Amino acid sequence: MDLRIANKTALVTGGTKGIGRAIVDAFVAEGANVAFCARSADEVAATEAAFASAPVTVVGTVLDVRDTACLTAWVNDTAERFGGLDMIVSNVSALAIPDTAQNWVDSLEIDLMGTVNLVQASLPFLEKSSAGSIVALSSVSGREVDFASGPYGTVKTAIIGYIAGLALQLAGRGIRANTVSPGNTYHAGGVWESLEASDREFFDSAVALNPTGRLGTPQEIAASVVFLSSPVSSRTTGANLLIDGALTRGIQL
Numbered sequence: 001m002d003l004r005i006a007n008k009t010a011l012v013t014g015g016t017k018g019i020g021r022a023i024v025d026a027f028v029a030e031g032a033n034v035a036f037c038a039r040s041a042d043e044v045a046a047t048e049a050a051f052a053s054a055p056v057t058v059v060g061t062v063l064d065v066r067d068t069a070c071l072t073a074w075v076n077d078t079a080e081r082f083g084g085l086d087m088i089v090s091n092v093s094a095l096a097i098p099d100t101a102q103n104w105v106d107s108l109e110i111d112l113m114g115t116v117n118l119v120q121a122s123l124p125f126l127e128k129s130s131a132g133s134i135v136a137l138s139s140v141s142g143r144e145v146d147f148a149s150g151p152y153g154t155v156k157t158a159i160i161g162y163i164a165g166l167a168l169q170l171a172g173r174g175i176r177a178n179t180v181s182p183g184n185t186y187h188a189g190g191v192w193e194s195l196e197a198s199d200r201e202f203f204d205s206a207v208a209l210n211p212t213g214r215l216g217t218p219q220e221i222a223a224s225v226v227f228l229s230s231p232v233s234s235r236t237t238g239a240n241l242l243i244d245g246a247l248t249r250g251i252q253l
Helices: 018-029 041-050 068-082 101-126 151-173 191-198 200-209 218-229
Strands: 009-013 033-038 058-062 087-090 133-137 176-182 240-243
Touching (some): 009 068, 009 101, 018 033, 018 087, 033 068, 041 058, 058 068, 068 101, 087 101, 087 218, 101 133, 101 151, 133 151, 133 218, 151 176, 151 240, 176 218, 191 200
Parallel strands (some): 009 033, 087 133, 176 240
């Protein structure tokens, strides 16, 4: 299927590993130019180098999304370089699960305000696009109570509410806004790989909870994120797309 995003520009936060890196891969495979950011200079350089021979332009920037001024400058610089922005994906997360004071601060500053500030900086450019789209990564932990309830789950719930409100506010301006809520997703260097080694009993119990008998992959999440970002999904806005292998049981009304 042609997603009609060839030569359009996507912006992805947290684009060097896991789901974020898979999203960058998927946009590139569809012929979109991509600007991504992450905090590690080495990881940004390695990811950028991996796309050096790609037929599109992929540019990485070292950035902490808590720095609002730098985040805004990155958005502006990207729009100037590519002549605008079409699709933004707020993916970066503190993954701050234990209920500690610092984890509340990190979740609010990185997950929630990182999303809000990215959106606010991008809106003038998205409004000029014929395919303006916002996708924010939430989580199944934002939809129902589980082991990650606390700072992580609460802020992921807030992201769903924020993006749903944006969908209503921006529909008349031609900008769509949706969330994607992955279930437990396994990738090298990720939380679940770590738990597989450090707490095998808990890891096995998490796998057993899923009717598919396995955890998800970043590529499975990325495919839906890029489709949802594309003009092919032009009628979808205000949605929270669960990608969890039937892990959650609630019915969305």
